[in-house]
Ligand SMILES: NC(=O)C1=CN([C@@H]2O[C@H](COP(=O)(O)OP(=O)(O)OC[C@H]3O[C@@H](n4cnc5c(N)ncnc54)[C@H](O)[C@@H]3O)[C@@H](O)[C@H]2O)[C@@H](O)CC1
């Protein structure tokens with residue numbers, strides 16, 4: 038799978054279980070006991086703390102009963118010794134640490150007591166009394182929802198404007214899925230230990246983790262030798278896949294995208310896909326739509342060729358001429374839409390299927406690596422015959438299921454888009470909430486279609502398309518996220534497919 042065209046600069050992502058299984062061995066290979074790893078973890082967090090607040094600042098360190106809390110006690114001792122005003126809060130101030138806790142945690146807690154740092158119950162911690170809160174309540178050991186008084190405390194903490202430094206994973210975030218379990222802390226910075234946990238980058242996490250800092254404790258490289266990452270995070274611009282245009286190229290060199298959609302009264306989605314395909318560099322773009330929409334679509338962009346098709350037979354010559362198809366934008370769920378969809382599915386040309394195309398696919402599943410499916414969670418639920426909540430509860434597993442069931446190239450869209458493809462499983466955590474507006478998906482479908490037309494393999498086109506679409510959304514929405522439109526992405530997509538890298 039690793040070819041010269043694979044993404045070289047990507048980060049490996051892991052599950053909590055992999056950390057639990059191999060962190061001790063990785064530490065051993067690096068020359069550290071688990072206890073020493075914990076001391077290093079505490080020190081890394083303390084170093085980040087020093088970057089956030091100056092000596093003398095008031096800090097509340099909130100500790101659970103496991104090893105995440107253990108890291109917290111080490112931070113508390115270091116911060117106290119360095120001259121910070123430290124207040125300690127414990128989930129269970131009277132109880133001893135769990136028996137599974139490492140010795141340095143026990144020692145650090147004892148040292149804190151000897152230094153006169155009295156532990157108070159966590160729910161007594163009022164965030165506004167402090168300059169910084171250190172969240173050492175739960176890390177990868179979170180095993181059930183945060184409930185009751187603790188959940189109330191988390192809600193109050195989130196309402197305050199006090200910055201939070203989370204250790205390993207913000208309390209309440211599931212490190213594997215990125216879901217909130219009950220209630221979750223919103224952190225400004227998360228210092229995560231040894232390796233990146235996959236759940237930090239998708240689901241609810243983008244709103245909770247803040248800036249992520251990896252503290253690999255010297256054991257990261259050994260850990261990566263012991264454990265295979267099922268997912269990798271794209272961190273490199275994939276422009277080299279497309280490369281510069283050859284000087285003697287002509288429009289025929291850059292492929293012909295056919296957008297199939299725009300049923301009666303629904304021209305907008307096809308227009309967006311069409312413009313995105315043109316701006317992403319397709320040599321030619323045609324639209325096959327219901328005859329009633331020809332005038333309005335043709336008036337949007339004179340460079341596109343717009344064809345009204347009443348019956349599927351009229352599509353044949355267009356299908357034969359296309360290098361890639363985008364099937365579904367505004368296609369509709371009536372008989373016309375179904376017949377047009379069926380005609381598209383009868384040809385082997387690589388197809389991006391989105392929107393109503395996915396609706397029809399869910400009725401009658403097809404398996405092919407020449408299909409690129411771009412569902413949002415609602416569409417994914419229909420394809421997998423479950424509900425949207427099931428999808429969001431475990432985005433990773435459902436992206437894999439879609440790939441396995443349809444043998445297709447899949448992106449499960451949303452904050453932290455997941456790609457499961459014949460070129461592996463990739464996470465793209467670019468993009469922004471500015472993109473939460475109608476039409477963004479149509480723009481993505483057209484962009485991917487244009488990349489296929491220009492010669493990228495389906496899985497590459499999908500990965501590059503999702504990446505550039507998300508970056509374009511970030512750029513378009515950076516100054517004024519509300520009111521950002523899919524149309525605003527078009528000129529930025531044009532720059533990105535020409536190698537532009539935003540600062
Ligand atoms: N093992 C190691 O080598 C290292 C571990 N480290 C730290 O250790 C953490 C993992 O430690 P643990 O496995 O002890 O797990 P945690 O400290 O994350 O929490 C587990 C404890 O919390 C309880 N718990 C879980 N969910 C709860 C809920 N909703 N309400 C109430 N109690 C709940 C569990 O019963 C268990 O006692 C990592 O996240 C990291 O911060 C770091 O020190 C690096 C080294």
Ligand SMILES: Nc1ncnc2c1ncn2[C@@H]1O[C@H](COP(=O)(O)OP(=O)(O)O)[C@@H](O)[C@H]1O
Pocket residue numbers: 412413450451452453454467468469470471472473474475476477478479480481506507
């Ligand atoms: N909060 C967000 N963060 C990152 N990307 C987002 C966010 N909200 C939406 N997007 C992206 O915008 C696009 C929306 O697509 P979709 O839901 O199909 O829109 P539509 O059907 O209205 O065109 C997806 O690519 C999605 O990943």
Ligand SMILES: [K+]
Pocket residue numbers: 105172173174175176203204205206207208
């Ligand atoms: K934590």
